[in-house]
Amino acid sequence: MPQEDKPIPPARLERNNNDERYDPQRIEQKWTERWQSDPSLYAAEAHSTKPKFYVLEMLPYPSGALHMGHVRNYSIGDALARYMWMNGYNVLHPMGWDSFGLPAENAAIKNNTPPKQWTLANIAAMKVQMKRLGFAYDWSCEVTTCLPDYYRWNQWFFLKLYQSGLAYRKKSKVNWCPVCCTVLANEQVVNGNCWRHEDTPVEQRELEQWFLRITKYADELLRDLEKLQGWPEKVRIMQQNWIGRSEGTLVDFDLGGTVGPAGSTITVFTTRVDTIYGATSVQLAPEHPIVADIASRHPDLRAQVDQLIAEQRKAKETGDIGAIEKHGVFTGRYAKNPYNGEAVPVWVANYILMDYGTGAIMSVPAHDERDYEFANKYKLEIRLVILPQSSDPEETMVEPPLPFTTKDGIVVNSGEFSGLSCDDAIKKMTARAEEKGFGKATVTFRIKDWGISRQRYWGTPIPMVYCDKDGVVPVAEKDLPVILPDNVPITLAGGSPLAGVPEFLNTTCPKCGGPARRETDTMDTFVDSSWYFYRYADAHNDKAPFDSATIAYWFPIDQYIGGVEHAILHLIYSRFWTKFMRDMGLVKNDEPVARLFTQGMVIKDGAKMSKNLGNVVSPDEMVARYGADAARLYSLFAAPPDRDLDWQDSGIEGIQRFLGRVYRFFLRNPVKKSRDPEPAEQLVMLSSEARAIQRKLHQTIKRVSHDFQGRWHFNTCIAAIMELVNEIYSAEEAITGGRVPNSLIADAQRNIALLLAPMAPYLAHELWEMTGATSNLLKAPWPKYDPALAAEDEIEIPVQVNGKLRGLVVVPAGATDDQVEQAAIANEKVKAAIAGKQIVKKIVVPKKLVNIVVR
RNA sequence: GCGGGGCUGGCGGAACUGGCAGACGCGCUGGCCUUAGGAGCCAGUGGCCGCAAGGCCGUGCAGGUUCAAGUCCUGUGCCCCGCACCA
Numbered sequence: 001m002p003q004e005d006k007p008i009p010p011a012r013l014e015r016n017n018n019d020e021r022y023d024p025q026r027i028e029q030k031w032t033e034r035w036q037s038d039p040s041l042y043a044a045e046a047h048s049t050k051p052k053f054y055v056l057e058m059l060p061y062p063s064g065a066l067h068m069g070h071v072r073n074y075s076i077g078d079a080l081a082r083y084m085w086m087n088g089y090n091v092l093h094p095m096g097w098d099s100f101g102l103p104a105e106n107a108a109i110k111n112n113t114p115p116k117q118w119t120l121a122n123i124a125a126m127k128v129q130m131k132r133l134g135f136a137y138d139w140s141c142e143v144t145t146c147l148p149d150y151y152r153w154n155q156w157f158f159l160k161l162y163q164s165g166l167a168y169r170k171k172s173k174v175n176w177c178p179v180c181c182t183v184l185a186n187e188q189v190v191n192g193n194c195w196r197h198e199d200t201p202v203e204q205r206e207l208e209q210w211f212l213r214i215t216k217y218a219d220e221l222l223r224d225l226e227k228l229q230g231w232p233e234k235v236r237i238m239q240q241n242w243i244g245r246s247e248g249t250l251v252d253f254d255l256g257g258t259v260g261p262a263g264s265t266i267t268v269f270t271t272r273v274d275t276i277y278g279a280t281s282v283q284l285a286p287e288h289p290i291v292a293d294i295a296s297r298h299p300d301l302r303a304q305v306d307q308l309i310a311e312q313r314k315a316k317e318t319g320d321i322g323a324i325e326k327h328g329v330f331t332g333r334y335a336k337n338p339y340n341g342e343a344v345p346v347w348v349a350n351y352i353l354m355d356y357g358t359g360a361i362m363s364v365p366a367h368d369e370r371d372y373e374f375a376n377k378y379k380l381e382i383r384l385v386i387l388p389q390s391s392d393p394e395e396t397m398v399e400p401p402l403p404f405t406t407k408d409g410i411v412v413n414s415g416e417f418s419g420l421s422c423d424d425a426i427k428k429m430t431a432r433a434e435e436k437g438f439g440k441a442t443v444t445f446r447i448k449d450w451g452i453s454r455q456r457y458w459g460t461p462i463p464m465v466y467c468d469k470d471g472v473v474p475v476a477e478k479d480l481p482v483i484l485p486d487n488v489p490i491t492l493a494g495g496s497p498l499a500g501v502p503e504f505l506n507t508t509c510p511k512c513g514g515p516a517r518r519e520t521d522t523m524d525t526f527v528d529s530s531w532y533f534y535r536y537a538d539a540h541n542d543k544a545p546f547d548s549a550t551i552a553y554w555f556p557i558d559q560y561i562g563g564v565e566h567a568i569l570h571l572i573y574s575r576f577w578t579k580f581m582r583d584m585g586l587v588k589n590d591e592p593v594a595r596l597f598t599q600g601m602v603i604k605d606g607a608k609m610s611k612n613l614g615n616v617v618s619p620d621e622m623v624a625r626y627g628a629d630a631a632r633l634y635s636l637f638a639a640p641p642d643r644d645l646d647w648q649d650s651g652i653e654g655i656q657r658f659l660g661r662v663y664r665f666f667l668r669n670p671v672k673k674s675r676d677p678e679p680a681e682q683l684v685m686l687s688s689e690a691r692a693i694q695r696k697l698h699q700t701i702k703r704v705s706h707d708f709q710g711r712w713h714f715n716t717c718i719a720a721i722m723e724l725v726n727e728i729y730s731a732e733e734a735i736t737g738g739r740v741p742n743s744l745i746a747d748a749q750r751n752i753a754l755l756l757a758p759m760a761p762y763l764a765h766e767l768w769e770m771t772g773a774t775s776n777l778l779k780a781p782w783p784k785y786d787p788a789l790a791a792e793d794e795i796e797i798p799v800q801v802n803g804k805l806r807g808l809v810v811v812p813a814g815a816t817d818d819q820v821e822q823a824a825i826a827n828e829k830v831k832a833a834i835a836g837k838q839i840v841k842k843i844v845v846p847k848k849l850v851n852i853v854v855r
Numbered sequence: 856g857c858g859g860g861g862c863u864g865g866c867g868g869a870a871c872u873g874g875c876a877g878a879c880g881c882g883c884u885g886g887c888c889u890u891a892g893g894a895g896c897c898a899g900u901g902g903c904c905g906c907a908a909g910g911c912c913g914u915g916c917a918g919g920u921u922c923a924a925g926u927c928c929u930g931u932g933c934c935c936c937g938c939a940c941c942a
Contacts, residue, residue, distance in 0.1 A: 021894080138894080197927080234859045234937075240939055241858080283942090326940075351940045361942045369856095370940055446941060492870060518918090635879075638867060642933085646867060654880050657895095664895085706871085716869070719879035726879090729896085798875040803923045805875055829909095843922055849874050853922050 020667055024627025025101050028762045032131065039779065040584045042136040048090040055081045056533055058562030058570070059096045059143070062122040063103060066129045066610060068602040068635070068647060069563065071619045075632040075759075076599055076641050076816040077561045078135045082324035083708055086782040092554055093136060095124050096143030100151075100459045100525045102180055102196070108490050115458040116486060119146055129619065133628045134761050136778070141539035146458070150399035150535065151511045152481030153545040154527050155463040157577075159474050162464075162582060166213040169472060173452055176205040181492045182455045183209060185524060186448050187242075187569045192316045198827070204313070209522070210462060211449040214576045218243055221575055230595030235567040242568050244446025249273040251337035251439040253282055255346070260293025265345065266335050269357030269444060271435075272367065272407075274425035277414035278385035279362035280375065281688065282335045282346045283328065285354040286312055294331045294346075304329045308350045315350075326351045326374045337362070338438040339429070340415060348777050349374060357444050365403065372403040385413050386422065414725065453523040457497035459522030467509035467516040476510045476617035482518070496520040529570050531578035533557060533592065551587050556594040571596070585822035597712070600644040602635075609647075617647050629760035632658040636714035636759055659763055661725055662752060666770045669735065671746040689734035690744055690791075693727060697748050698790035700724040701783050703757050713758060721755055724748075741804075746771060754783045799824040800851040801833040809850075819846040824850040 021347065035041055057077035060070055081093040097119075104115035111118070123144065130137065143150060161167035175184040177194035188195045188201050213219075222243045225236045248271040258264040266282055284291050286308040295302040308328070315324045330348030337342050344362075351370055352361060361769035365375030365382040375382055386409040407422040417425050433439030453462065461482040473513050475482055485504045488497050498504050498520035509516040531545070537554045538546035571593075580590040601608055604615040622631040634652040639645040703720040707713040728748065734740050749771045757764040757777050768777040792813050797820055800808045807829035811820050821844050822829055830852065837854035 220940090232859090237858060238937060244938095244941065246941065268942085272942080324940080331872070349940095351942095356941045358942095367942070370942075375941095444941080506929065567937080634880095640868085643868095648881070650881050651867065658880080660895090713869095713871085716868095716871095716879080719869075722879055732896090738923070796875085800875085800923070803874095803921095808875075842923060843874090845874055845923095847925085851874080851922050 001416065019234065020244075022152075022656075022663040022665050022763075024629060024656075024659070024762070025624075027766045028132075028134070028628055031762050031765050032134070035134075036131070037671060039140065042093060042138045043140055044092040044138055045090045050088055050090040052092070052554060052639075053081075053084045053089040053559075054092045054537075054557045055084065055559045056092075056094065056536075056557050056561070058566065059098045059529065059532060060126065061101060061103070062097045062099050062119055062126055064122040064125060066126055066133075066619050068617050068619060071133065071631060072602055072635040072641075072645060073561060073563070073599055074130070074133070074135050075635045076712075077559075078632075078761075079636065079708075079714060079758040080559060080712075081136055082761065082778065083782065085779050086754070086757065088781070092144070092537065093138060093716050094141050094533075094539075095130065095135070095137040095139070096532060096536065097126075097145065097765060098525065098529050098532070099123065099144050099146040100522075100528055102182075102456060102458070104458045105456060105490050105492070109492065112850060114486060115490070116146065119458075132623060133619070133632065136761070139448060140474065141536045143532050143539055145525070145532060148481045148483055149382070149542065150532075151460040151484070151528070151530075153535070154460040154523060155475070155480050155482055156477065156545065157527075157531070158463055158523070159480075161212060161580065162474055163825060164580075166216065168213065169208060169210055171206060171208045172451075173204045174207050175202040175210055176207075176752055177202055179492075180456070180496070183207060184450060185526070185569075187449050187450075187526075187572075196316070200611075206260075207452050207453075209453040210464075210519075211451050212576075214450045214573070215445060215447060217576050217579050218245065218447050219443075220579060221447075221572065222501045223576070228596070229590060231593075232564075232596065232598055235564065235596060235598065238567045239572055242447060242572065246271055246446075247445045247667065248357075248442060249340065249426070249439055249662050249710075250442050251276065251362065252279070252560045253337060253344075254342070255290075255335050255425040256363045259290060259333070260296060262289035262293045266290060266360050267358045268360045268362045269442070270362055271365070272422075272426070272817050273429045273439075274411055274414075274417075274420075274422045275364040275367045275385055276337065276362060276429065277411075278366050278383045278419070279337055280346060280381040280383055281344050282353050282363060283349040283363045283371075283374070284331075284346065285352040285359035286348055286350065287354040288348075288352075288359045290360075291331070291348050294333060298332070301329065301331060303835040305348055308348060309665075310355075312350050324350060326370065326377065328374065328378070330378075334830060338436070345380075347378075351842075356446065367403050367405055369403050369405060382672075383413065385411060387412050390557040421767065431789060447572075450524075452527055452578075454524055455496045456522055459525060460484070461498070461504075462519040462521055462523055464519040465507055465509060465516045466519070467512060467514060469514055470509055470511040470516075472661070473509055473511050473516070479510070485523075494792060496522075498522070526569055526573050530573045531581070533560075533574075534581075534587070539652075545586075548586055548588075551589075551614060554593055555589045559595045559597065560593045561597045563601070569600070597641070599641045600639065602645045602647055604647045606646070622652060625661075626652050626656045627762070629762045630659060633659070633718060637761055638715070640715055642711050658722055658725070659760065661729065662756070662767070663763065665725065665728055665752075666749055666767050668747050669749070671742055672748060686741070686744070687734060687739040690740040693731055693740060694744055694789055695792065696724050697751060698726040698785040698787075701751060701755065701785035702787075702790055705782070705785070709760075717755075718759065721752065726751070751783050753777065754780060758780060795847060797824070797847075798849045799827055799830050801830060802853055803851060806830050806833040813847075817846060820844055820846075820850060824852065 052466045055077055059072050067114060080093050084091050104119045107118045108115045135262055150324055158167055175189050177184050177197060177200060179197045179200045180194060184194060184202060192201055194202055209744050222240060223247050250267050250269055253266045253268060255264045255266060268282060286305050288327055291305055295305050328347045331346045331348060334343035335346050363371040364767060365371045365380060366384045367386055386404055388409050409422055411420045411425045412418050417429055423440055423527060430441045461484055463480060463482045465473045465475060467473050488501055490497050505517055505520060507516055507518050533553055534546050538550045541547060581587045582590060604617060607613055607615060609616045619631060628779055630652055636656040637655060638651055700720050704708045704717045707716045753764050755769040765777050794810050795813050797809050797811055798805055807827040809823040809827050811823050821842055834852060834854050839852060840855050841853040
């Protein structure tokens with residue numbers, strides 16, 4: 001939503017009529033103007049001998065205003081981009097807009113504004129915010145997914161998917177959100193509710209839909225998770241669970257005669273065929289077609305089954321599926337276990353899901369907890385067929401107190417398979433099924449094909465045509481894009497708005513030229529975000545989605561940064577898209593993203609910021625009060641980036657104080673003699689105060705470099721710079737008294753500007769200029785430290801007696817262990833602590849500590 | 856139930872490979888400067904005892920390994936996130 005204009009209280013410092021005040025508004029405005037005058041400032045180099053680095057933050061939905069989560073995300077990415085520039089990389093750092101989607105339609109209804117107008121206005125507003133925050137984006141390759149020059153390539157990809165058999169149309173039960181009035185992908189259903197309307201249960205509807213065959217890549221998507229060592233383990237595991245690969249066996253149970261159109265066989269799926277001699281019933285999902293067949297002749301059963309179906313649906317909707325009490329009903333029929341020829345009763349049970357496996361299971365109460373619970377309730381036979389490996393095979397447990405469910409056992413009571421280990425039994429029994437033709441090995445996935453049809457207006461039109469003569473016909477490539485018409489009346493009722501636009505709907509068949517109708521559904525917006533980051537590298541290509549050679553240079557993305565909420569949806573779809581493009585020969589990389597970083601949420605008063613709770617902090621207000629640098633620096637300082645950040649207004653004030661301290665140090669100690677950076681002089685004869693500053697300076701460069709590169713602990717980077725500034729302030733008397741050479745002050749100032757440059761770019765640039773430097777700080781080399789100058793002359797060694805701190809001794813940095821030990825023992829407090837006791841052991845950890853063990 | 860992360864002062868957080876727990880910042884207390892201070896500067900600030908010197912206790916809890924444990928091991932509690940009748 002667009003930000004309403006609230007009167008913003010003036011920055012507190014502005015009331016201070018002091019020439020030394022740090023005025024972020026003045027400084028930041030000055031640099032904004034300068035940076036805007038050079039649009040190529042942040043542009044990636046097309047031909048470069050430098051190593052490349054592609055750093056990317058997840059593109060926002062243009063809701064109208066940035067929130068603090070965006071600011072944090074982009075502050076991290078921007079710091080990294082700037083750091084890599086300073087380290088000599090050719091950096092690609094783009095930004096764009098995930099700009100199709102339902103909120104634009106909702107806003108259209110509410111404000112009577114066309115979605116396009118609303119969206120483009122929001123983009124303009126948010127771009128202003130981003131520029132005000134000083135993020136170094138290469139706007140020349142901006143991607144806006146709702147514009148035809150982008151979405152035409154969605155359509156182009158769709159045609160390619162269709163040609164490859166990876167896009168298909170199918171009538172099926174789909175998830176329908178009654179508030180969005182559209183279909184949702186499985187990935188967009190959260191606990192049975194719509195992902196955007198968490199209180200709205202998803203309904204099931206039968207509709208003709210377009211699907212993308214992501215399941216073709218299910219195995220590879222799973223396998224290649226191994227390659228993604230630069231991804232958080234959490235995300236890899238979430239994807240692994242989502243894909244849900246499971247190896248098992250299909251086994252046919254014969255019903256001994258046809259019941260109806262669904263046939264005379266029940267095929268069950270099991271991962272534990274080794275337990276099949278213990279199967280004492282077959283359980284069907286209430287929605288299983290054979291249940292419908294049987295029930296059609298038995299009205300009583302029909303009613304009971306309907307109840308089970310209703311119950312299951314309700315449980316799914318409330319998210320309680322998994323906790324409902326198991327119950328079921330006997331169908332009156334029996335099915336034959338093909339291994340032992342035994343006929344077992346066929347039941348319908350509410351804990352069997354139609355959309356996993358075959359919707360039918362064999363029930364083995366002795367070796368499955370769920371089956372055990374069910375069998376106990378209905379007094380079904382519990383037959384033991386696996387014994388724990390350790391126990392005596394002679395010993396027969398007739399009534400197991402609990403089912404034994406692990407594979408670590410021996411098969412018993414299973415005819416010729418008795419005596420085998422579970423794994424061997426699975427192999428041999430599956431082979432038997434294949435040999436006899438009553439079953440086979442199979443792999444089941446939890447992941448389903450991706451339904452992309454949406455009955456909404458504001459999305460990419462699906463480029464397909466329906467002809468009475470030729471059926472479903474793809475739009476010719478040369479006729480792309482199929483333009484999304486403007487001025488479409490939008491309601492949230494009655495299906496696809498495009499169906500009500502005759503100029504759009506009516507077309508001619510690409511094949512026969514006769515009258516035909518266009519597809520009126522649009523694509524899921526996750527299609528847009530599945531490949532947008534490729535377009536950045538070649539954003540103005542009008543012959544192809546991108547040039548393959550350019551992609552080969554930039555990909556994979558070196559660092560992708562965003563919220564963990566995209567761990568499944570966006571990040572699995574875009575992996576699928578990359579694999580499809582690779583198989584098309586369009587890209588060479590198997591994976592789009594080499595390293596992924598998921599930053600923590602921004603919370604306030606212990607809760608996620610939300611309008612309902614009224615704990616939202618507006619970036620605009622923060623920038624107006626404290627400046628962009630302070631807002632950015634605080635979002636990096638308040639917590640390490642992977643953890644949740646608890647926003648505290650008093651914290652950002654502290655950051656502003658710090659920036660003011662830095663600024664005043666420069667202001668009070670103008671050093672304009674030297675021009676551009678030059679190596680620090682070797683300052684041999686320094687006062688102790690000067691030496692302390694010099695040492696701290698080099699130690700700080702070391703620490704910041706280390707924490708930045710290796711760990712991304714921006715909070716400790718900033719803390720280190722604060723320490724340096726504190727050191728300088730505490731030496732103020734020495735500075736004003738002339739005991740610190742000008743050249744050292746100049747050196748410190750240059751380095752402080754450099755160290756701050758990635759995180760607080762406005763002030764850093766101002767300070768850089770104040771030192772007299774004329775080069776562009778953006779690409780100034782990251783500072784290096786001199787180990788000799790960073791070294792301490794003397795070190796303080798804690799001395800423990802029996803592991804407890806008893807004294808501190810100061811020794812020269814180069815002291816030998818013996819000297820340190822002597823100094824430790826000579827210490828008065830240590831003497832007192834060991835007086836009258838016998839020294840058992842002396843431990844000297846070089847440069848760290850001494851521990852004297854006494855008795 | 857399974858998986859991932861977390862638990863350190865009044866608060867946000869430091870302590871990367873076992874080696875001075877509490878860096879840095881906020882808050883608080885005191886002082887300086889000032890017509891004024893919601894500006895700036897300086898100092899103090901884990902708890903308990905003590906005038907002090909100093910002592911004891913302290914990283915969710917209980918054990919253990921070690922000269923030495925926030926860090927390693929065993930057990931356990933609580934919080935957050937994800938998945939969940941997946942056969």
